[in-house]
Amino acid sequence: MSYRKGAAVWVEDKQCAWAEAEVVDVRDKSVVVTTSQGKKITTSPEKLLPRDPEADLGGVDDMTKLTYLNEPGVLYNLSRRYALNEIYTYTGSILIAVNPFTRLPHLYDGHMMDQYKGVRFGELSPHVFAVADASYRAMMNDTCSQSILVSGESGAGKTETTKLIMQYLTYVGGRAVGDDRTVEQQVLESNPLLEAFGNAKTVRNNNSSRFGKFVEIQFDQSGRISGAAIRTYLLERSRVVQITDPERNYHCFYQLCAFGKDAERYKLAHPSNFHYLNQSKTYELDGVSSAQEYLQTRRAMDIVGISLIDQEAIFRTLAAILHLGNVEFSPGKEHDSSIIKDAKSNFHLQMAAELFMCDQSLLLATLSSRSIQTREGSIVKALDCAAAAASRDALAKTVYARLFDWHAPFIFLFPFHTVWFLTAAYLSTAFCRLVEHINKSVGQDVDSRIQIGVLDIYGFECFKKNRS
Numbered sequence: 001m002s003y004r005k006g007a008a009v010w011v012e013d014k015q016c017a018w019a020e021a022e023v024v025d026v027r028d029k030s031v032v033v034t035t036s037q038g039k040k041i042t043t044s045p046e047k048l049l050p051r052d053p054e055a056d057l058g059g060v061d062d063m064t065k066l067t068y069l070n071e072p073g074v075l076y077n078l079s080r081r082y083a084l085n086e087i088y089t090y091t092g093s094i095l096i097a098v099n100p101f102t103r104l105p106h107l108y109d110g111h112m113m114d115q116y117k118g119v120r121f122g123e124l125s126p127h128v129f130a131v132a133d134a135s136y137r138a139m140m141n142d143t144c145s146q147s148i149l150v151s152g153e154s155g156a157g158k159t160e161t162t163k164l165i166m167q168y169l170t171y172v173g174g175r176a177v178g179d180d181r182t183v184e185q186q187v188l189e190s191n192p193l194l195e196a197f198g199n200a201k202t203v204r205n206n207n208s209s210r211f212g213k214f215v216e217i218q219f220d221q222s223g224r225i226s227g228a229a230i231r232t233y234l235l236e237r238s239r240v241v242q243i244t245d246p247e248r249n250y251h252c253f254y255q256l257c258a259f260g261k262d263a264e265r266y267k268l269a270h271p272s273n274f275h276y277l278n279q280s281k282t283y284e285l286d287g288v289s290s291a292q293e294y295l296q297t298r299r300a301m302d303i304v305g306i307s308l309i310d311q312e313a314i315f316r317t318l319a320a321i322l323h324l325g326n327v328e329f330s331p332g333k334e335h336d337s338s339i340i341k342d343a344k345s346n347f348h349l350q351m352a353a354e355l356f357m358c359d360q361s362l363l364l365a366t367l368s369s370r371s372i373q374t375r376e377g378s379i380v381k382a383l384d385c386a387a388a389a390a391s392r393d394a395l396a397k398t399v400y401a402r403l404f405d406w407h408a409p410f411i412f413l414f415p416f417h418t419v420w421f422l423t424a425a426y427l428s429t430a431f432c433r434l435v436e437h438i439n440k441s442v443g444q445d446v447d448s449r450i451q452i453g454v455l456d457i458y459g460f461e462c463f464k465k466n467r468s
Helices: 071-083 110-116 128-142 158-173 183-189 191-198 251-258 260-265 290-303 308-325 343-356 360-368 385-405 424-430 434-442
Strands: 008-013 017-026 031-035 040-043 048-050 088-091 094-097 146-150 212-219 225-233 329-331 338-340 369-374 377-382 450-456
Touching (some): 008 031, 048 071, 094 128, 128 158, 158 212, 158 225, 158 450, 191 290, 191 385, 290 308, 308 343, 308 385
Parallel strands (some): 146 450
Antiparallel strands (some): 008 048, 088 094, 329 338
């Protein structure tokens, strides 16, 4: 794009991303601009973006009205509105929210919900209730299910926004006769359980959801709420075995280690003693007691109907994963083979096998070798130390993911002499299905033909190295 002298532009700035500027000279392959701070910069025209010099100082409520819908224009508009305590802005049918990191109860009370009820989308100021109402009206008018996607960076406020949408749909859709709990309350009662097993501390958020949660709110033909269900998926499995400072692993591991009685039973200690937890030196969260959180998690399990036997099985599995992570390998006598490194590793292998309720020698063989199927039969190949450690981590990630998602019987078929691993009969019956129990507690309507689904997808972040 070519520019002429006097043109209003945006120029990249290291401190504020983009700075307002004006073109003062145009040369063959470069442009000289002066920023609003009086700084003179020579740059190529490709690095400039056009700016509207007559832009509203208070910003616009719908950014499709912007003369130039480019990155600096969007950021400037959001910044101007945020300065006026306007945290919501439309871009067509998309609602953009800027987290104020403070409670704003006046924005979400009954009066505000009543203001947006039945009002055509866009007639009032941008608001999350407007999106929820538009979804409800479209469902009722077209007799067609709707979905709302809530996405953004870690700590942006996605989970809180999901709660607000459920709050509004509960308000406008009513509740079943004789049910004193709203759908929002029923779903929130399961939150401590989902958060313990699916949330972790990230760089930007001490309680970041590291999984996708799809809350399906079900309605009858008259538009009244008849049930709800929670679907979970895309758990960040890599976090189980690999974390960076100052992040943490999933909360449930620290909760179990902090609760002395159960920690002793499973031969656990401070998180700094376990490889899957001590890769980061952050073990505690400000203002949070892991021991108290553990009790809340157990209470949530009671609420959703998980038996004490199943609760015991769940925490045995968590302890087994921690012990498994402390199993280290040394080179064996044969080429590219591996053996248990020392007595400490052998202790943790023994504990992992005991807690998994499987044979210790079978567990070791499965970690330190692999089976190759050929026409002539099965060939067992030894694994070197690095491959054995990778096998150990793969097992830990898979066990944890199955425990969390739990949409099928918890049975593994490992290719070691074609044997069932981890005593399948025990695992398929003793362990509970976490999400299934939650849905039973919330109350599904299997006959519902229209629903509104709210997808709270876990926050995206930028890493130097991405992993799965």
